[in-house]
Amino acid sequence: MFLQDALDERHRFAALAGVGVTLPSLALDVPMVTAWHAEPLIDLGRCSLPTARKVAAVLRDAAR
Template sequence: MGDVERDPAAERVKDAEEARDDLRTALKGAGITLPSLSLDGVSLAGDIPRPLVDLGRCTPDLARRLAETIRKGAT
């Protein structure tokens, strides 16, 4: 048997899931949890999904901690 043909739409979704999980792990390592981190459902709709990672909502305190962590990493 030959190679199994992969569904491009499924590959896009899988890639977005992996990116989300990678971000979640990196944030966890910095002591940050974004409770609403997920894939955007609307971007998954249609025959050719264009998945987006939805960072979700967080408290102002968490937003400040995230900003500070990013600043530290950027220097």
């Protein structure tokens, strides 16, 4: 169940491309996914400064 939830959430993050935000390194943290006792982690990855600014702007707008 945790794995499917993580995959679904990763898909939702990928959908940010629709508002101009692309997270090029978006992935599941493989060691966490394969550990039977751990909740999977989504690795948001590294991004450029313009992408970080877009993410911050989307979050600010969502908070309003």
